[in-house]
Amino acid sequence: MSDDKQREEDIKNVLLDQSQRAIALRSKDREFHGLEREFLYCQTQMLIDYNKSKDIKHPRDVGSAREEILRKFLMSSGYLPNRYGISRTSARVASTTGHMSNEMDILLYDPFDSICLMQREEIYEVFPVESVYGVIQVKSRLNKHEIKDGLANLASFKRLDRAHYEPTGWVIYDERKSNRGFGILFAYDSDLEWQDIIREIEAFAKQNPNHVWCNGVFILNKGFFLHGEEHRGKYFNVDIENIKDFHMFGFPDRESQCLYHFYSILVKLLRNTSIQPLEVDSYFRLPLIADDHSYDFYLGSLAEVGTCKRHGDYQRKIDPNQLTKLVDWCHKAEPINWIKATDIAYGKSGDRTEAYNRQPGDVRIYNPENLPLSDIMIGESMLGGKVVQGLAFDIIRSAGMIMYVPYYYSEKERIISGCPKCKLVSAKVSPYGSKN
Known part of the structure; x- marks a missing residue:
């Protein structure tokens, strides 16, 4: 282990021990003394469940199990208001432009006014982008490939444009609310060094426009990462889209609080993201x-x-x-x-x-x-x-x-294609007449 890595590990052990001792003393005084202890328990249990899932051999089953660990926390912990729905399985998101996202591990959507555009045996689902707050991609262990793949999947969602919507009547408008959904990359562990993770996120950001950058990368047993500018990391879409002097910010988890930071930012993103009524006719024929x-x-x-x-x-x-x-x-x-x-x-x-x-x-x-x-x-x-x-x-x-x-x-x-089998351009004389 390098000197820097050992030093970081020593700092983490000291701070975590101090935090746990303080929690133990507060717990003797009263039953509930804040979310700090509750999220420490949740994070510890999620990492235990993650390690137990290593017994599963098939890669697809392993991935599903680890998605389910996070989905269970979001659905069953009681920390998310009921107005935010959680997809029961991996799903895709469609827009009225005809574009569709890649498969997303977890969707957060409006459970009251949204519809499912397409469903096959609760395995394949498609939701309208107008009803989706954001998405989460879940990875087991982040390596260079998984970072690129996860960020690209999130970008496929963030590229989707919503249908133009003109609200009627009196509307309170918050100019900081985003009409574009958010995307978070979540993982349990990584073999990469801290700076290597930052370099991979930076490389993706330099190759893609700001509006498709993710809103945060969280590694449960390491910490989290944000895009930013000058001396501040940013996670709201409106702030990310306005970044000019780009810098990456990393926040090591020294007190087992990564899950709480994930939750805190997730709630802020949910509240900062607008959804809109669905115009069903717009999805009739894309x-x-x-x-x-x-x-x-x-x-x-x-x-x-x-x-x-x-x-x-x-x-x-x-x-x-x-x-x-x-x-x-x-x-x-x-x-x-x-x-x-x-x-x-x-x-x-x-x-x-x-x-x-x-x-x-x-x-x-x-x-x-x-x-x-x-x-x-x-x-x-x-x-x-x-x-x-x-x-x-x-x-x-x-x-x-x-x-x-x-x-x-x-x-x-050769503007419009002809028969793909014979490679001939078919120039129709009339849409009502004969076709070559």
Whole structure:
């Protein structure tokens, strides 16, 4: 054992012995004298249960047992108010953008107004992000891989955006409350040196934006770690997101109080996190996803499903890079009334102002070559043995815009995927007509 490690161990033994002697004297005087003793008992028992779980051989069963130790404390100790629900099993969180978190070991959610979006035999559950306060990832022994994996899982939750919500009536607004849930990494032990743990957390933070950083890392028999700035560690989202001069802070557990610090910060995070009413309709059909973006076809399944003559149905998709290109170009494009765009495409003058006012709604037309709309928005197809003219573009919703993407560009730039089996781009002439 190194000199520094031995010195830390000696300090811990002295302080813990002093604390336990004081607790013993106070216990002779009265039954309850504060949470210090109660949490010392809880932490001691949790570490005993953790060591007993080492008798289990299968890794999956070991992990489940150790999740259950923490879940039991949260559910049965009586220290969490009933308004905070604890997931019965590992679960996932979904958002109205179509994105979903990785599997989370423990969810803290609103048990009164939340619903479970999907459930399979109490093994697989999905909750809406609007109802989830935060998540906890539980690890047995933290090593470098487990730190990276745990922080990445937490980030997959913290990336989720909630649906826009406008409260009605009188609302007391607390600007420090977070609309983004929190994430905590919890472990029982670690073989890593103190500075190695800090370096691993730092490395993840430097590679990811502030808003997906965890709100704390707790190792039950060692201490806890917080991101911070200058001389102070921070755990509220609003503070973490505003960190400029980043530093890591470590707090060694010298008096067996790590569980209490975990609990204390957890309660503060719960009280500091807003939840909101669930708009069920927003989850009826989720949009498609392309990395961080999401999108959908305005005509739904009529446009989403392509048909290959050789391989049958396939899902038409937009590659993330192509969607980024579309969104970036259309953001700069001049919006145009959708009726006016159709008029111009059919060769009309586009001056029916009154009609356009009666049917408002702007669209962006993807037209990087600045071609006449009549050349790219109208096409021919066979219907009943006759050649007919029809609209020749997909309508895509993404990034708050409705975008018209002519089949001309879809085929030329391979914007929308074709049959994945034959690698052919299927440029549909009409969502109501034949499909290649």
